[in-house]
Amino acid sequence: xxxxxxxxxxxxxxxxxxxxxxxxxxxxxxxxxxxxxxxxxxxxxxxxxxxxxxxxxxxxxxxxxxxxxxxxxxxxxxxxxxxxxxxxxxxxxxxxxxxxxxxxxxxxxxxxxxxxxxxxxxxxxxxxxxxxxxxxxxxxxxxxxxxxxxxxxxxxxxxxxxxxxxxxxxxxxxxxxxxxxxxxxxxxxxxxxxxxxxxxxxxxxxxxxxxxxxxxxxxxxxxxxxxxxxxxxxxxxxxxxxxxxxxxxxxxxxxxxxxxxxxxxxxxxxxxxxxxxxxxxxxxxxxxxxxxxxxxxxxxxxxxxxxxxxxxxxxxxxxxxxxxxxxxxxxxxxxxxxxxxxxxxxxxxxxxxxxxxxxxxxxxxxxxxxxxxxxxxxxxxxxxxxxxxxxxxxxxxxxxxxxxxxxxxxxxxxxxxxxxxxx
Numbered sequence: 250x251x252x253x254x255x256x257x258x259x260x261x262x263x264x265x266x267x268x269x270x271x272x273x274x275x276x277x278x279x280x281x282x283x284x285x286x287x288x289x290x291x292x293x294x295x296x297x298x299x300x301x302x303x304x305x306x307x308x309x310x311x312x313x314x315x316x317x318x319x320x321x322x323x324x325x326x327x328x329x330x331x332x333x334x335x336x337x338x339x340x341x342x343x344x345x346x347x348x349x350x351x352x353x354x355x356x357x358x359x360x361x362x363x364x365x366x367x368x369x370x371x372x373x374x375x376x377x378x379x380x381x382x383x384x385x386x387x388x389x390x391x392x393x394x395x396x397x398x399x400x401x402x403x404x405x406x407x408x409x410x411x412x413x414x415x416x417x418x419x420x421x422x423x424x425x426x427x428x429x430x431x432x433x434x435x436x437x438x439x440x441x442x443x444x445x446x447x448x449x450x451x452x453x454x455x456x457x458x459x460x461x462x463x464x465x466x467x468x469x470x471x472x473x474x475x476x477x478x479x480x481x482x483x484x485x486x487x488x489x490x491x492x493x494x495x496x497x498x499x500x501x502x503x504x505x506x507x508x509x510x511x512x513x514x515x516x517x518x519x520x521x522x523x524x525x526x527x528x529x530x531x532x533x534x535x536x537x538x539x540x541x542x543x544x545x546x547x548x549x550x551x552x553x554x555x556x557x558x559x560x561x562x563x564x565x566x567x568x569x570x571x572x573x574x575x576x577x578x579x580x581x582x583x584x585x586x587x588x589x590x591x592x593x594x595x596x597x598x599x600x601x602x603x604x605x606x607x608x609x610x611x612x613x614x615x616x617x618x619x620x621x622x623x624x625x626x627x628x629x630x631x632x633x634x635x636x637x638x639x640x641x642x643x644x645x646x647x648x649x650x651x652x653x654x655x656x657x658x659x660x661x662x663x664x665x666x667x668x669x670x671x672x
Contacts, residue, residue, distance in 0.1 A: 251444055252283065252287050253280070253283075253391065253395065253399045253440055253443065253444075254395065254398060254399060254403075254404060254405075254406075254411070255280060255284055255388070255391075255395060256392075256395065256408050256411075257273065257284060257386050257387065257388045258284050258287060258288065259406045259407075260386055261273065261284065261285075261288060261362065261386055262288060262291075264384055264386075265288070265292075265333070265360060265362075267384070268360075269353075269382055269383050269384050270349060270353060270361045270362075270363055270379060270382055270383040270384070271360075271361070271362045271363065271383070271384060271386065272363050272364075272365070272379070272383045272384065272385045272386065273285065273362070273363065273364045273365075273385075273386045273387075273388050274364075274365055274366075274385060274386070274387055274388070274521075275364075275366070275387055275388035275389055275521060276366060276389065276390070276462075276520065276521035276522070276546060276547075277366045277458070277461055277462060277465065277466065278439060278440070278441060278458055278461065279388050279389055279390050279439065279440070279521075280388055280390075280391075280440045281337075281364040281366075281388045282337055282364065283440065284388060285335050285337065285362055285364060286301075286335075288335075288362065289301060289333070289335055292333050297333060298327035298328065298330060298331075298332045298333070299327070299332065299333045299334070299335065300322075300323050300326050300327055300332055300333075300334045300335070301334075301335045301337070302334070302335070302336050302337070303336075303337040303338060304336065304337065304338045304339060304340075304341035304342055305337065305338045305341060310341070310342070313342055313348065316348065316351050316352045316355060319352065320352075320355070320357060320359075323359065330358075331358040331359060331360070332359045332360075333359070333360045333362065334359050334360065334361045334362070335362050335363075336361065336362070336363045336364070337364050338364060338365060338366065339363045339364065339365045340365040340366060346377060346378035346379060347378055349361070349363070349378070349379060349382075349383075350378045350379055350382060353379070353382045354382075364388075366466070366520070366521075387583060389438075389521065389546060389547075390437055390438035390439045390440070390546065390547045390550075391438030391439070391440060391443055392438065392576065392577075392579075392580045393430075393433050393438070393573075393576070393577055393580070393664075393665075394408070394411055394412045394415060394580055394667075395411070395438070396429070396433050396438050396443055397415040397419065397429050397433075397665075398411045398414070398415050399443060400429055400432075400443075401414075401415055401418050401425075401429075403415055403418075408580075409670070412580075412667060412670055413670075415665075416665055416666060416667075416670075419665040420647075420648070420665070426645075426665055427645060430644070430645065430664055430665065431565070433548065433573070434548050434565050434569060434570065434573050435548065435549070435552065435559040435560065435563065435565075436451045436452075436455065436548070436549040436552075436559050437455070437547040437548040437549025437550060437551075437552075438547060438548075438549075439454070439455070439458060439547060439549060439550070441454045441458075442454050442455060442458075442549055448559075448560060451549070451559075452558055452559065455549045455550065455552070455553045455559070456553060458549075458550060458553075459550065459553045459554065462520075462522065463480060466520050467479060467480070473513070473516070475505060475509065478503045478504065478505050478509070478513075479513050479516075481503055482499065482503055482510070482513050482514075482517075483517065483522065483554050484554055484555070484556065485499060485502060485503070486517075486523060486543050486545075486554075487545065487551055487554035487555040487556075488555060489543065490543060490544055490545060490551060490568050490569070490571075490572050491542060491543075491544065491567075491568040491571040491572060491599075492542060492543070492568075493540045493541070493542050493591070494514065494525070494540050494541055494542065494543050495540065496510045496511065496514075496540070521546050522545065522546060522550070523543050523544065523545055523546065524543075524544045524545075524546060524575070524579075525541035525542070525543060526541055526542045526543075526544060526575065526586070526587055526588060526589055526600070527539070527541050527586070527588055527589075528540075528541070528588060528589055528590065528591060529588035529589060529590045529601040529610060542589055544571075544572045544575045544576075545572055546576075547576075548569060548572060548573055548576070551569065551572060552569075565617070565644065567615075567617055570615060570617055570644055570664075571599060571615045573664070574599070574600070574613070574615040574642050574664070575587060575600065577642075577664065577667065578600060578602065578613065578667075578668070580667060581602070581667060581668065581669065581670075582605065585602075585603060585605070587600045587601065587602060588600070588601040588602075588603075589601060590612065590630055592629070596625065596626040596629045596630075597626050598612045598613070598614060598626055598627055598630045599613060599614055599615045600612070600613040600615070601613070601630075602668070604637070607637060609634075609636055609637055610634055610636055611636050611637075611638055611639055611640065611668070612627055612630045612631070612634075612636060612639040612640070613639065613640045613641075613642055613668065614626070614627050614639075614640070614641050614642065615642045615643070616641065616642070616643045616644075617643065617644050618643060618644065618645075619641075619643040619646050619649065619661065619663075623641060623652075623654070623659065627639065627641070627659075628654065631654055631655055631657050632655070635655070635656060635657065636657050637656075637657060637658070638657060638658045638659070638660060639657055639658075639659050639660070640659070640660045640661075640662055640668045641659060641660070641661050641662070642662055642663075642664065642668075643661070643662070643663055643664070644663070644664055645663060645664065646663045647663065648661070648662065648663060648666060649661035649662075
């Protein structure tokens with residue numbers, strides 16, 4: 250088994266000595282099972298007892314008829330001592346949240362590590378009953394930092410070190426940098442895609458991932474009533490990535506109600522296909538009623554949803570690059586959602602980040618090519634909010650000097666750099 254270094258792997262390792270349940274969420278085939286198998290292998294090499302169960306396997310489900318049935322099975326497998334118990338695909342279990350709550354409340358010494366793909370059911374059926382009893386970790390497709398670190402064979406267990414080492418190499422090796430950026434923006438970060446050796450293999454895996462989502466998540470897990478409309482919605486959103494979601498227009502195009510569109514957008518977000526970026530306003534009430542912009546969790550999945558077979562010879566479009574920048578910026582703080590800014594007159598800044606140090610907004614504009622002319626929208630944002638700093642993010646090139654605009658410092662950064670990170 251080839252293991253790609255993942256930040257979530259080290260986060261989970263640090264939580265193994267905590268009594269709370271470790272719950273790992275993420276899209277199908279994003280690497281959750283590989284991560285927990287690696288942790289299980291590490292524990293067994295240390296001589297520590299483990300038990301592994303997978304609720305996708307029918308034979309394993311018989312041990313979940315009650316909490317005591319499961320505990321009896323664990324004891325028979327590993328004896329009367331602390332055991333590390335790995336449960337894969339918990340969303341297959343009916344009333345899983347109540348089951349796990351009861352299991353935790355029995356106060357046995359075992360450590361439970363649990364995965365699930367469809368966060369919709371997990372949120373309603375698992376997460377809420379486990380308040381105070383769990384810590385949630387997210388396993389998404391590889392970030393660009395993880396992807397580059399794997400390709401460059403960088404081994405470190407700290408994100409800042411992984412990022413710094415990768416960036417140092419990418420700064421000096423122009424050809425390698427261009428090749429890795431192009432591969433990631435075309436094919437994305439699903440582990441099986443990153444491991445595939447040829448373009449044909451990568452494309453086949455992406456098509457299989459898309460088909461797997463349609464077949465398993467939509468039909469089996471979500472039980473969508475208008476399956477064709479749901480599938481068509483994915484295609485329409487892929488064609489409008491980076492744009493504001495017009496629910497009325499989508500409803501008219503697909504022949505469904507706006508309520509149905511709302512429901513399907515929720516399902517797509519909770520099963521980790523898309524992310525919805527909400528607008529930035531100082532008036533929170535306004536923010537809650539304004540329409541979001543849509544992005545896809547993985548660039549490769551986005552291409553397949555668009556009906557485009559990715560290839561390194563194809564040009565990256567502006568909206569695909571903007572989607573990649575959304576993913577890149579999310580690496581800084583996955584739990585702090587990005588926002589965007591748009592005025593009634595149409596001025597728009599692609600992203601707004603909130604500084605963790607000052608709490609002030611920081612605008613981020615994305616461009617395929619470096620332009621020293623920042624544009625009226627970014628200047629309008631600076632005039633209105635007077636941020637300490639902002640960023641102009643571009644696809645390829647060297648790190649440019651900063652520029653002072655009024656009392657704000659604008660940083661010009663190529664894609665292989667991250668805002669605020671020191672190399």
